[in-house]
Amino acid sequence: xxxxxxxxxxxxxxxxxxxxxxxxxxxxxxxxxxxxxxxxxxxxxxxxxxxxxxxxxxxxxxxxxxxxxxxxxxxxxxxxxxxxxxxxxxxxxxxxxxxxxxxxxxxxxxxxxxxxxxxxxxxxxxxxxxxxxxxxxxxxxxxxxxxxxxxxxxxxxxxxxxxxxxxxxxxxxxxxxxxxxxxxxxxxxxxxxx
Numbered sequence: 659x660x661x662x663x664x665x666x667x668x669x670x671x672x673x674x675x676x677x678x679x680x681x682x683x684x685x686x687x688x689x690x691x692x693x694x695x696x697x698x699x700x701x702x703x704x705x706x707x708x709x710x711x712x713x714x715x716x717x718x719x720x721x722x723x724x725x726x727x728x729x730x731x732x733x734x735x736x737x738x739x740x741x742x743x744x745x746x747x748x749x750x751x752x753x754x755x756x757x758x759x760x761x762x763x764x765x766x767x768x769x770x771x772x773x774x775x776x777x778x779x780x781x782x783x784x785x786x787x788x789x790x791x792x793x794x795x796x797x798x799x800x801x802x803x804x805x806x807x808x809x810x811x812x813x814x815x816x817x818x819x820x821x822x823x824x825x826x827x828x829x830x831x832x833x834x835x836x837x838x839x840x841x842x843x844x845x846x847x848x849x850x851x852x
Contacts, residue, residue: 660728660781664790666721667735672713674725674732681733681775683818690723690737693744693770720798724790726774726783733778736787737771738795740764741804753806756837756845765801772823784823788831796850805846806839813842 667675679685689708692700694715703711715722722743726734737744742764747753759766769791774783795803807823808815825835828846836845 660778661730662726662728662733662781662783662786664724664726664787666794667716667723667725668719668721669713669717671725671732672716674727675712675716675723675735676709677732678725678735678775679773681773681777683773683776683821685735685773688771690735690771690773693737693746693768694722696745696749721794723771724787724794726778726787726790728778728781728783731778732775734772734774734783734787736769736784736791738769738791738803739767740800741766741768744768744770746770747804747806750839752839752843753845756839757804758836759802759804759847763801765799767795767798767800767803769803769805769823771821773821779817784827785830788823788827792831792848792850800850802847802849805833806843807846808842809838809844815842 687705689712691708691711722739723737725732741747748761772784805828807825807828809825833846833848838844
């Protein structure tokens with residue numbers, strides 16, 4: 659079994675961030691910028707511009723995500739941070755109508771994206787990244803964390819469609835299921851009080 663650790667995504671770990679995002683799926687083109695920009699920005703940027711945007715975000719801090727290492731190799735990524743800086747959330751009608759938390763509350767954080775390199779899938783990295791994201795949010799002063807995972811209990815789902823995570827992973831981590839956002843996605847929350 660691989661030894662798995664997680665570390666904050668800092669500029670000193672930039673190459674590891676890129677390695678994590680480039681191992682399959684849409685990570686290399688998205689650069690995990692999708693959650694923080696409005697659709698008009700997303701549609702007018704190139705993957706190279708998104709990479710530069712992520713680099714600038716990481717360089718300015720605080721870390722917007724965590725990297726999972728499996729036996730020393732960067733193997734996965736999770737975006738976690740204050741919901742207030744993730745513009746797509748604040749402008750997604752389904753989320754806005756489903757949340758019970760004020761949209762300007764900086765103590766509400768969100769987990770919005772996972773990427774796990776193909777060769778490391780099926781080893782529990784998503785669950786490990788989520789557990790570390792909860793710790794990171796709590797240590798950073800978050801009061802509550804939201805997520806918008808896919809309910810995989812019905813239908814088929816391509817791995818590229820699971821970047822929000824799966825509802826079962828969040829339920830196993832103590833999240834409570836909220837309202838359905840779409841036919842496939844649900845709002846889930848977890849308080850972070852000690």
